[in-house]
Amino acid sequence: MTREPVTVRPARPDDVDAVRDVGARTWPPTYTPIAGADYVRTGLEQWWSHDRTVQAIASGRVLVAERDGAVIGMAAYTVQGDVLDLWRLYVVPEAHGSGAGHALLEAVLAGPARDLRVVRLAHMDGNTVARAFYERHGFVETHRSADEIGGPDNVWMERPVGP
Numbered sequence: 001m002t003r004e005p006v007t008v009r010p011a012r013p014d015d016v017d018a019v020r021d022v023g024a025r026t027w028p029p030t031y032t033p034i035a036g037a038d039y040v041r042t043g044l045e046q047w048w049s050h051d052r053t054v055q056a057i058a059s060g061r062v063l064v065a066e067r068d069g070a071v072i073g074m075a076a077y078t079v080q081g082d083v084l085d086l087w088r089l090y091v092v093p094e095a096h097g098s099g100a101g102h103a104l105l106e107a108v109l110a111g112p113a114r115d116l117r118v119v120r121l122a123h124m125d126g127n128t129v130a131r132a133f134y135e136r137h138g139f140v141e142t143h144r145s146a147d148e149i150g151g152p153d154n155v156w157m158e159r160p161v162g163p
Contacts, residue, residue, distance in 0.1 A: 004068050006100045008107040011062035011074065016053050018071035019062060023048035026090040034126040035151035042149050047088075063107055065091065065100040073100040075108055082117035084108065084161075089121070105137055113161050122154040131155065 011019055023044055031040050046052075056062050056076050065073035073091035077084050086108060091100045113119050121139065123130035124147070139157035147154055 006065050006067050006072070006098055006103045008063050008065050008103050010060060011057045011064045013054070013057060015062075015064055015071060016050065016057060019057065019064065019074050020048050020050065020053050022071065022074045022090050022092055023088075025092045029093055030090075030127065030129075031124065031151070034124055035147075039149060039151045043151075046149065061112075063104055063111075065095075065104050067095065067098065067100070072098065073104055075104040077108060077112060079112060079116065084113040084116050084119045086119055086121040101133060102137075109161060116161050118158050118160055120156065120158045122156045125152040125155050131157075 027040050027044055027048075028037075031043065053062075061077055063075045064071045065075075072095040074088065075086065075090075076088040077086045079085075086105075089101060089104055089108075091098070091104070109119065119139075120142075121134065122145070123134065125144065134157050138159040140159065142156050142158050144153045144155055
């Protein structure tokens with residue numbers, strides 16, 4: 001059986017559960033070893049709540065990656081002035097290496113960030129997989145800040161939009 005390619009589209013209201021499922025499937029294996037189970041529980045409750053996800057999708061700030069009709073990844077962002085803040089980019093563990101993360105990032109760069117100056121994001125210190133992914137896509141570290149809920153520092157990265 002041949003797998004369908006990864007496609008990226010804007011999230012729809014009926015994607016709320018699928019988007020939240022991406023968080024539930026990615027956060028524990030990603031952050032438990034770095035920040036602990038309590039951090040994961042708090043983060044999922046605070047940042048992946050039903051209401052917060054509904055609001056982000058309704059505002060048009062969420063993209064999903066699909067393969068074979070299933071949501072396998074998501075990206076969420078906001079825009080302030082000429083800067084796009086990429087707050088989330090997650091791909092379920094079994095789809096790592098499928099091109100979904102690359103497709104999501106490219107969709108952000110070619111779509112909502114297209115006419116902006118820079119894309120900015122943060123990853124947790126110790127998340128070497130995220131750091132390597134973003135560095136491969138041209139992001140460079142700009143600074144660090146304390147995590148809101150007590151995890152390791154946030155490592156902030158940026159890249160200009162365009163070539």
